Amino acid sequence: MSKLPVAPEQLEAHYGPHLQFPGGKHLQSGLEIDRLVKTHCCFCGQQCGIQLKVAHQQVVGFEPWEDFPFNRGMLCPKGIKRYLQGGHPDRLLTALQRDPAAAGGFRPLEYPQAIAQTAAAIAKIQEQHGFAAFGVLSGASLTSEKAYLMGKFARVCLRTPYIDYNGRLCMVSAGAANKKAFGVDRGGNPWSDILGAELIWISGANVAECAPITTHYVWQAREQGARVVVVDPRVTPLARTCDLFLPIKPGRDVALFNGILHLMIEKDWLDHAFIEKYTVGFEKLAESVREWTPRRTAQVCGLNQKLVEQAAEWWGTASTSFLMHARGIEHHSHGVQNVLGAINIVLASGRIGRENCGYSTITGQANGQGGREHGQKCDQLPGGRDISNPEHRAHVAGIWGVAPDDLPQAGVDAYELFRKIDQGEIKGLLTLCFNPKVSLPDSEFVARCLDKLEFYAAIDFFLNETAQHADIVLPGSLQEEDEGVVCSAEGRVIRIRKAIDCPGEARQDWRIIQDLAAALKRPQGFEFQHPGQIFDELRRASQGGVVDYSGITYEKIEASYGVFWPCPSEEHPGTPRLFEPDSWNVVARGQGPFYFPDGKARFQVADYSPPQEEVDEEYPLILTTGRVISQFLSGTQTRRIGPLAEMHPAPWLEVHPQLAAKLGLKAGDTALVESRRSSIELTTKVVNTIRPDTVFVPYHWAGRESINRLTIAAQDPISKIPEYKACAVRVRRLEHGS
Amino acid sequence: MVPEKMEFFIDANRCIGCKACFQACSECDTHKGVSMIHLETIDRERSVQTVPVVCMHCEDPTCAQVCPADAIKRTPDGVVQTARKSRCIACSNCVLACPFGVPKMESGRGASVSGFNLMMKCDMCYDRTSVGKKPMCATVCPSGALFYGTREQMQKERPRSRPINEFRFGQQTVKTKVNVLVPRDSALEQLKVTDALGSQPDILLLGMYQEEEP
Numbered sequence: 032m033s034k035l036p037v038a039p040e041q042l043e044a045h046y047g048p049h050l051q052f053p054g055g056k057h058l059q060s061g062l063e064i065d066r067l068v069k070t071h072c073c074f075c076g077q078q079c080g081i082q083l084k085v086a087h088q089q090v091v092g093f094e095p096w097e098d099f100p101f102n103r104g105m106l107c108p109k110g111i112k113r114y115l116q117g118g119h120p121d122r123l124l125t126a127l128q129r130d131p132a133a134a135g136g137f138r139p140l141e142y143p144q145a146i147a148q149t150a151a152a153i154a155k156i157q158e159q160h161g162f163a164a165f166g167v168l169s170g171a172s173l174t175s176e177k178a179y180l181m182g183k184f185a186r187v188c189l190r191t192p193y194i195d196y197n198g199r200l201c202m203v204s205a206g207a208a209n210k211k212a213f214g215v216d217r218g219g220n221p222w223s224d225i226l227g228a229e230l231i232w233i234s235g236a237n238v239a240e241c242a243p244i245t246t247h248y249v250w251q252a253r254e255q256g257a258r259v260v261v262v263d264p265r266v267t268p269l270a271r272t273c274d275l276f277l278p279i280k281p282g283r284d285v286a287l288f289n290g291i292l293h294l295m296i297e298k299d300w301l302d303h304a305f306i307e308k309y310t311v312g313f314e315k316l317a318e319s320v321r322e323w324t325p326r327r328t329a330q331v332c333g334l335n336q337k338l339v340e341q342a343a344e345w346w347g348t349a350s351t352s353f354l355m356h357a358r359g360i361e362h363h364s365h366g367v368q369n370v371l372g373a374i375n376i377v378l379a380s381g382r383i384g385r386e387n388c389g390y391s392t393i394t395g396q397a398n399g400q401g402g403r404e405h406g407q408k409c410d411q412l413p414g415g416r417d418i419s420n421p422e423h424r425a426h427v428a429g430i431w432g433v434a435p436d437d438l439p440q441a442g443v444d445a446y447e448l449f450r451k452i453d454q455g456e457i458k459g460l461l462t463l464c465f466n467p468k469v470s471l472p473d474s475e476f477v478a479r480c481l482d483k484l485e486f487y488a489a490i491d492f493f494l495n496e497t498a499q500h501a502d503i504v505l506p507g508s509l510q511e512e513d514e515g516v517v518c519s520a521e522g523r524v525i526r527i528r529k530a531i532d533c534p535g536e537a538r539q540d541w542r543i544i545q546d547l548a549a550a551l552k553r554p555q556g557f558e559f560q561h562p563g564q565i566f567d568e569l570r571r572a573s574q575g576g577v578v579d580y581s582g583i584t585y586e587k588i589e590a591s592y593g594v595f596w597p598c599p600s601e602e603h604p605g606t607p608r609l610f611e612p613d614s615w616n617v618v619a620r621g622q623g624p625f626y627f628p629d630g631k632a633r634f635q636v637a638d639y640s641p642p643q644e645e646v647d648e649e650y651p652l653i654l655t656t657g658r659v660i661s662q663f664l665s666g667t668q669t670r671r672i673g674p675l676a677e678m679h680p681a682p683w684l685e686v687h688p689q690l691a692a693k694l695g696l697k698a699g700d701t702a703l704v705e706s707r708r709s710s711i712e713l714t715t716k717v718v719n720t721i722r723p724d725t726v727f728v729p730y731h732w733a734g735r736e737s738i739n740r741l742t743i744a745a746q747d748p749i750s751k752i753p754e755y756k757a758c759a760v761r762v763r764r765l766e767h768g769s
Numbered sequence: 770m771v772p773e774k775m776e777f778f779i780d781a782n783r784c785i786g787c788k789a790c791f792q793a794c795s796e797c798d799t800h801k802g803v804s805m806i807h808l809e810t811i812d813r814e815r816s817v818q819t820v821p822v823v824c825m826h827c828e829d830p831t832c833a834q835v836c837p838a839d840a841i842k843r844t845p846d847g848v849v850q851t852a853r854k855s856r857c858i859a860c861s862n863c864v865l866a867c868p869f870g871v872p873k874m875e876s877g878r879g880a881s882v883s884g885f886n887l888m889m890k891c892d893m894c895y896d897r898t899s900v901g902k903k904p905m906c907a908t909v910c911p912s913g914a915l916f917y918g919t920r921e922q923m924q925k926e927r928p929r930s931r932p933i934n935e936f937r938f939g940q941q942t943v944k945t946k947v948n949v950l951v952p953r954d955s956a957l958e959q960l961k962v963t964d965a966l967g968s969q970p971d972i973l974l975l976g977m978y979q980e981e982e983p
């Protein structure tokens with residue numbers, strides 16, 4: 032039984048979100064600080080260096096860490112106010128058991144008993160229905176040590192193929208396309224290569240709000256004369272002063288890239304020597320973009336043709352460049368094709384693998400990069416290894432001390448896992464660092480699936496909306512309560528430092544996992560005493576793989592502000608820039624810079640198809656969703672931090688004045704937005720910074736405020752990323768806002 | 770003392786409206802949870818343009834001139850301080866008189882700290898700048914819209930920008946310690962605050978869309 036134990040209002044009254052503001056110790060001037068801990072922000076993939084102020088076993092504030100080279104003291108509001116999670120009234124200090132008779136729907140449970148009951152429930156389900164009847168969902172905000180342990184726990188202890196993680200909603204389209212084209216899934220360059228680029232191309236990335244520090248790199252490049260091209264359906268804060276803005280129709284990015292390539296070929300803006308020496312597949316690709324004339328491209332993308340031509344000319348004739356993209360082109364049912372389109376114009380220009388010439392996706396989550404490297408993805412093993420490759424299985428099985436045949440085969444993506452719950456195939460679930468009831472699309476379906484579970488255990492530090500369905504909640508740890516590493520958007524592996532102990536009965540997440548393994552009577556391989564020991568095993572497991580961490584140590588990271596992988600030996604300095612002409616990698620072994628046996632990159636035909644749900648007479652508008660600066664992902668943390676929540680207390684609807692006039696909507700009106708799945712009431716903002724055929728709603732909120740009840744569960748066939756960036760809706764004004 | 774070579778520069782062109790400055794200001798030890806920076810959104814319907822407003826630290830501060838209680842002092846190193854608590858009578862003269870709209874009587878949660886709505890304004894993080902650190906806002910600002918450093922550093926890192934620190938408001942000319950950065954090639958006369966406010970930032974969108982086929 033995993034239904035909500037009591038009404039949502041009662042749950043909220045007990046477990047929040049409540050807002051914590053600075054007070055008490057935070058404001059005491061002259062408060063004696065015990066120590067400053069150099070670590071990183073717990074939120075986005077920029078992974079800003081920050082120093083946490085610790086007094087009386089509590090994080091009470093921060094000091095900028097100006098030596099850390101990536102952000103040199105810069106922070107966004109999230110990093111600045113993160114410390115308000117410390118001593119938060121909503122913090123889970125004990126384990127909880129579902130109890131509809133208790134006021135908040137849960138009653139406290141002794142930790143050992145909670146572990147015993149969870150293990151017993153897992154054992155019961157697996158005995159009755161097989162190992163695969165239990166699923167695990169994990170997250171990319173965890174340290175790599177925890178992510179690694181989650182993958183191992185699912186495969187070795189639970190012996191289930193069904194583990195996946197919330198990076199599925201994040202960078203997987205980029206990851207899949209990067210592997211197809213380059214043979215490796217990592218941003219190609221350190222961000223310092225942005226600074227000297229002559230042209231900066233940003234597609235589908237609200238850099239200012241989702242990767243704020245990157246703004247500084249872009250502006251510094253512009254001070255040196257760089258031009259900035261932004262492709263986005265909205266004038267984002269960074270687009271406001273860019274040199275060329277292409278307000279593309281959501282979901283048409285691959286068409287634009289194909290159109291650019293068409294013009295590059297027509298005008299001979301190609302690096303023939305590079306294409307010849309370092310790539311394969313150009314002829315076939317060239318053939319495929321023949322039909323993408325500027326006229327057709329402009330028509331499909333809903334853009335003025337002159338803009339397309341101007342962009343192509345700038346891209347085609349630049350001598351150095353940096354192309355970045357993010358979820359805007361990735362969150363589509365053809366997200367992988369969009370990314371391949373982007374990679375094609377980079378490869379055709381030959382501007383990669385050297386100074387000031389770069390390409391990267393901008394990862395979203397704290398460990399968006401590292402969280403997808405070491406095996407919590409359904410089809411992957413540590414070191415970026417492939418769970419269906421017999422050699423890869425043998426290597427990892429050897430490290431784990433199990434027979435290769437005992438390792439389960441590939442499981443399914445996070446959304447498919449819910450479909451399996453719906454079909455009764457998966458009956459039990461464990462979640463950590465994932466709030467799918469808010470973050471997955473068509474989320475009322477997700478909620479119904481949670482209700483169907485026979486047993487559900489959640490590990491978290493706050494009772495997130497998904498965990499509210501749990502039978503047992505285990506009190507986990509905040510980022511500042513544990514040691515470990517993460518890998519930032521640049522591919523830089525950095526150290527997360529423990530500042531304080533967990534409060535109350537809360538435990539470091541990896542200890543909870545190990546306690547479960549012990550209670551399941553399969554403790555072998557889950558007897559680590561410290562995250563450093565997990566990291567050492569991770570290093571060995573990754574050795575010889577594409578994502579090789581074997582030469583990275585905690586000491587080395589601390590001595591050099593991080594180490595870029597691959598780093599195959601302790602003497603190796605790491606690899607800030609991938610694909611340098613004479614570089615060596617484990618796949619090409621000297622044949623060339625890319626990660627294929629012949630060392631050459633692959634041009635891939637990138638097919639255009641519209642979003643799965645096109646607009647029609649009934650639902651005539653495109654809904655696109657995204658983030659705001661002060662909130663993070665499903666809001667489990669930021670909706671509890673007073674100053675951040677105050678900046679954006681609720682979602683809203685953004686409409687263009689032309690559309691507003693048609694709909695009879697004025698600023699401040701309550702609008703009803705309906706999709707084929709659900710509806711939502713929102714306050715209207717009329718802004719001419721959005722396409723008139725598109726409406727925007729940010730997604731960080733829960734319950735009636737959650738836009739993901741309306742979004743579509745269409746997924747990319749390769750990456751399985753959901754199509755958050757385009758579905759069909761209709762909008763009307765409500766006479767009496769409720 | 771604030772080192773003489775260190776200067777404050779504001780480049781509103783770079784601002785992305787993130788409010789890191791606002792959120793960090795209140796974290797400065799002596800600000801007691803009150804933020805003394807404002808972020809102005811010019812006209813959200815037309816543009817995402819935002820402008821950070823910090824105290825300009827005028828050479829001859831209008832706020833101090835009009836203060837009947839003589840509560841506002843300028844330090845010898847040129848920092849105009851928050852009104853002294855023991856003197857401020859909360860008359861709001863400074864709020865009305867400041868040509869840049871900086872002092873405020875109500876700074877959010879400030880009243881709960883002081884017990885009164887006394888004037889509080891940016892003091893350039895005197896506790897930090899006087900010991901060689903940067904002010905909080907200019908340390909965290911992720912766009913570089915707020916910059917604290919030497920003039921040489923600014924000129925080297927921002928060759929396309931030019932600092933201005935003299936402003937005309939009708940008959941009054943105000944010289945400030947804080948500089949505003951403008952594009953290097955813009956004419957001097959262009960820098961009128963009112964011009965900046967009246968601009969129509971929506972030009973970005975004009976002509977961007979495919980014309981409907983007839």
Ligand code: SF4
Binds near residue numbers: 072077079109243244
């Ligand atoms: S959320 Fe991202 S940009 Fe903001 S402080 Fe944290 S790491 Fe830096």
Ligand code: SF4
Binds near residue numbers: 784789819821
């Ligand atoms: S921190 Fe910088 S970019 Fe952000 S609002 Fe303040 S001035 Fe603007």
